Amino acid sequence: MRTWYTSWRAAIRIARRDAWRSKGRSFLVLAMIALPIVGVSAADLTLRSAELSTGQSVARSLGRADARLSDPGMGGAPVLQSPDGSSYAPAEDYEDKPFPDGSIDLTTVLPAGATTLTDRSSQAKLRTTHGLLSTEIRELKAADPMVAGMMPLVGGRFPQKADEVAATTHFLEESGLAIGSSLTARGLERTYTIVGSYELPEALDTDQVNALPGALIDPLDKALVADGMPGLSSDTTLLAAVSGGFTWNTVQELNAKGAVVASRAVALDPPADSEVPLYQQDGWGNYEQSTAARAAALAAVGTVVGLAMLEICLLAGPAFAVGARRSRRQLGLVGANGGDRRHIRAIVLAGGLVIGVAAAVVGTVLGLALTFLLQPVLEDAMGKRFGHFDVRPLELLAIALLAVLTGLLAAIVPAVTSSRQSVLASLTGRRGVRRSSRVLPVIGLIAVALGAAIALYGSTMTEQFAVVAGGSALAELGVVALTPALVGLFGRLGRVLPLSPRLALRDAVRNRGRTAPAVAAVLAAVAGTVAVATYAASQDAQSRAEYVASLPHGAVSVTITEAGGREVPAVRETVQRLLPVDVRADVARIGVGRSTCSMWDEAADCGFYEVVVPKANECPLNAVDRARPDADPAERFTKEERRRLADDWRCEHKPGPYLMTDGGLLVGDEKLLTVLGIDDPKAAAALADGKPVAFDRRPVDTAGKLSIRLVTDRDAAEKAANAGKDAPGEIKTFDVYRAAEGTKSYGVDLLVPPAAAKAAGMATVPLGAYYSTDEMPSSEQRQKLDGVLDNTGSDVSLTVEEGFTSENSIVLLSLTVFAGLITIGAAGIATGLAQADAEADLKTLAAVGAPPRVRRTLSGFQCGVVALMGVVLGSAAGVLPAVGLRLTERRQQLSWHENALDQGWGVGGVPFVPVVVPWATLAALLIAVPAGAALLAALVTRSRGALARREAG
Known part of the structure; x- marks a missing residue:
């Protein structure tokens, strides 16, 4: 009696023999399925090994101690804490009384007999x-x-x-x-x-x-x-350490004495949330990951795994289809000897099962071996040691079953197609008339339109990234469904192409069942790459625009704010000697009081200066209402007034850089203009004539004068500030030259020449120097300079402006290489299948006199055609999600900006959120990848095939 077991056993034996007979094709499919299994199993082993148990975590933080006690700085006042001691709060309400402060002696709160x-x-x-x-x-x-x-x-x-x-x-x-x-x-x-x-x-x-x-x-x-x-x-x-350890009751007793405790016993056996007094207070709770967050994480993992399986099926499916066609005579014999359609389906599905099981075993073993061998490298990359090499058989078994499932899914469509062929067609080798589906393109068009509409809605009407991502994914799946029809449209270009590319294109169009999945796989890989590359390039452009340079590119500054500047002359000479300096500009600061005072010295005999801003030039949003000094700007102005004042030049927000001196004031000459790249002959002439230059118009009054107040009595200044009055002190007034609006001065708002400071009776203290360089200082030069400056014993602040450095350049390059490898791999698989599937056509070409190189060029163009179609479609599909996400971010940042304006906060201009297409990456994908794939396929293809034998009549 024949049962399903007997028929499947025979099918598996046939599939095993067929896989062994076609080793190249079998290895190709096995590698496609096994590689993701290697990655997933290695990731599972790495994450599980790096995940510490509670005992291991406690051993690393406490050693063999029973607890770690810390002082929260509340003067011994009772506290409430979380079980792990990471969160704590005072046990009492201090809203109407001073908050506790001070420290305690931790040794006095310990139980008797404790070792510390x-x-x-x-x-x-x-x-x-x-x-x-x-x-x-x-x-x-x-x-x-x-x-x-x-x-x-x-x-x-x-x-x-x-x-x-x-x-x-x-x-x-x-x-x-x-x-x-x-x-x-x-x-x-x-x-x-x-x-x-x-x-x-x-x-x-x-x-x-x-x-x-x-x-x-x-x-x-x-x-x-x-x-x-x-x-x-x-x-x-x-x-x-104490006999019996620190229980939760003991921890609470120590909390009552003002100590916070991380206990081994509590970590190993934590109390319920209801037994933690801290969690019972308003605003506190055990903020573990919510069920919704876990569901979202599982959904993300499921999406990634699903897309990976889809891509593998897209690539492996045609391989099974070609294998089934090459075995159609064998399948026809099965039908001729009484086998029905389910037996033929079982044989083809058994092929997917055999290769899936082999891929599961190979992938899992390789994942184990690689993780074990690379454990030191992985630990260094993560910055921590594994707890132990944690192998979880059930999880690895689930990952292995994923490979088996992928193999079966990839073989479903070829199995159904093979079972529908008649026995006569299978035995004679005729393929019959194959028609393209008319429903699939319609579904694809609907998915593209609906997905684009959802993404557009998400980017213009909501601030939810998930809506944009979901719509983009739906549109991309729609493009995948449209791929067979789009491949047919590409075929119309064949009439203008030479012989070899025309044959390659017509072969791709004629065999859409083989071509479309490979193009779709390339499309999926390229679309993801283009989306990430477009998003990264856009963020890169935004970061470049927001980058605030401290100096012109290659320029150097060195400052010393301590000890009255006595080390400054030696440091200036050291920098000039060790770096490729072109122009050096010495700068100083204004000193008030004792000459040896540092910039931050608050001693009684160390005064300070203030750059006086005229009342008419003060920003009303920042001005203090002396009648209500604590009043918030939101209370003093309406929303419309706040928005109007945000555009006022007096309230303009400067992005920096900022100098350490008050008012951005430096004492220096016209050489500093040269170093800063300021081309203003009138400013240089003013400095040479002893006239200060102002790059910020706020301190300059309507008469073109600048005032500096010298404050010598710090106590009197503090009392005046508390009373809402100006600090008492002598005021020095200067005629100034105001530089052109928008001059980039790198934080230098006021430049006072030494002669003007001396004429006004103001003391100056050496601060440092600015340098322009002939070339960017090398790493070796900087290391040598740092070593020499260390010997000065002073706190030297050295800045070398290297300019904006993109953090995404490596990412973009990696994405391009990754997409190129996937594209070449997918196109190569399609080419190999095309050669196996079209062997008879190639032999016919040779028989009618085609030269040997036609075989090589045809193979190259077959690979290039698949790669080009996939890259073109993937590039078009990949731009949509990136644009949608950037538009969503633009709306979000504009919303934050407007909210800040409504609240009266000092903010900059309108956020700059550009959408930048990475043309270099697209050019590499559109030109270099298909050309490289075609060249590689041509190089590895033999010019001559095996001679055809006449089949027996």
Whole structure:
């Protein structure tokens, strides 16, 4: 008795033998299905291995300690916290009383018998072989067993003496130092020896140095304060271990004493949300990922997987179709010996099943092997170590079943088509008359129109990106449905082409069942690439327009604001000696009070100056209402008045850059105009005559004068400000030359020549210099300069203007290469299938006297035709979603801009959100990719085929 099992077993055996007999075609389809499985299985293994269990996460943050206590800075007032300690709030309401402030001694709140370790960290600049490197300093007794798991030792040992330190492997790589090297900190003469290296499993790219408690931070802080520099700020926590651990009740008891606790016991067994008092307060809650967010994430993953399966089916389907046609005599014999249509369908479907199973096994094994071998590379890329190599068989099995399902789906259409052929047609090799579907193009047109309408609605009427994306996807699927009809339209171009391309085009049109899926696959890949490239290029243009250059391209500035500028002359000469300087312009600042005051010194004998803005030139939105000093601009002006004032020149928002000096004022000569690229002979003449130049018209009154107030009494100035009055001080007045409106001055709003400052009796302090260069300083020159400037002991601010650097150039190049590979691959697959399918036609050409090169050129043009059709259609389909998304962003940013105007906030001009088509990427896709595909196909095709034998009569 014959059963379905018996028939399917026979079908699988036939399919297996056919796949083995046609190794090239089988390998091609297997590779197409297996490659995504390799990627998905490797991604699953990587994500699962990088996902830490609660115990692993606690071990990395607490080591073997039971808890970490921290001071929230509320002076011991009771607090409420989340179970993990990441969120906290005061337990009482301080709306009508002062908010608590201060610190507590964490050791006094611990339970009796607790063992503790102090973990203190700060940030400082350490000297390296290259110069200075900002590094985290951590004082923790790392050799203690309680720390095990937090800082795994890589080499050497942890410090045991006060003059020893250990460093992370990343710090050693960045600094050029090694175990055994000496280490010093800027501002501290004491030398330390590096005795070991370690890593932070959760942050492999951290620059950190470990020392014993009290060995580095306190000495460095004292040394910096003694030199008149800002001291170090540090963060201190307490690792604690106690018998029985820290339960949730214990954590709440410590919260009542003002401490925040991250507990191992609570992390492993967290309380219910109803037992967390913090979550019961208004505005607080356990903000875990919502069900809607999870559903959206699953939908996104499902969409990506679905599109990937669609593309594989589009490419693999024609391969099964060609295989079925090449086996039509065998299938005809099955029918002649009593097999019905379902048996023929089973044989073709079994081919998809056999190759799908093989692809699942190969892809899964390769994914496992690659992930295991590349584990160090993946960990470095993610910046953290795996918890363990986590293999989840059920997930890998589901991924493998995806390959099997893809193989079966790709074989469905060829199976149905083969089963409908008559036995006579199969045995004689006749294909019969094949008609194109008239319904599919209509459906495609409707989908394109509906999708475009939805995308247009989403970009003009809503601010929802999902609407635009959904409409664009529907339109793209409509173009895919239209592909067979569009391929037929391309065929009309054949009458004007030479022989080989005409034959290739006619063959593509005649065999749309093979051509259309390959063109659709190329279309899908190119459309995605063009969409992302268009969006990236548009964002790039927006970022370029919004970029604010500090200086002209290649220019350099150096400033020192501390110690009265005594190091400035030496620094000026150093920069000029080590960089390719063309013009140097020295600049100074106005000094008030003691000559050794730094710019930010607030000592009583260190005054300051103010650039006086005439009342008529003050922006009403920013002006203080002395009758109501706390009144908000939204309360003082109507919406229409606020919008009108936003266009007033007095309220114009300048995007920068901004100088550190008040009013953007510098003391300098006409050389600074040359460095800044300001071509204004009248301004240069004014500076040479001792007359200040104003690039901002707000400080200049109607008489063309500028006023500067010198304030020597800081206390009196503060009292006047609190009373809404001007600060008391002597006012210096100058006649100024106002530069042309719109002159780009790179943050320099006022330029006062030294002669004018001296004539007015104002003291000046050297600030630095500006330089124009003959060429852009190289990396080696800058590194050498940084190393020399480190030796000055001053805080030197060095700026080298490199211009706007596009972050999307690599992305665009990668997308172009990716789309090119997909296009060439899809076109190559279609060409290989065409050659297998049209072998009889090629032999006929040879028999009628066609030269051998016709075979090679025909193959090349077949590949190029498929690639060109797919690229043209994909480029047209890909621009739509990018344009829609950019229009949506434009509406969104305009809405934000108008809302800011309504609120009276200081904002810039109308947002610039351009839509830019990446013509270079499109040209590479439209010209280089089809030409490359055709050339590659021609090169790998043999000029002569196998001789045809006459079939037995």
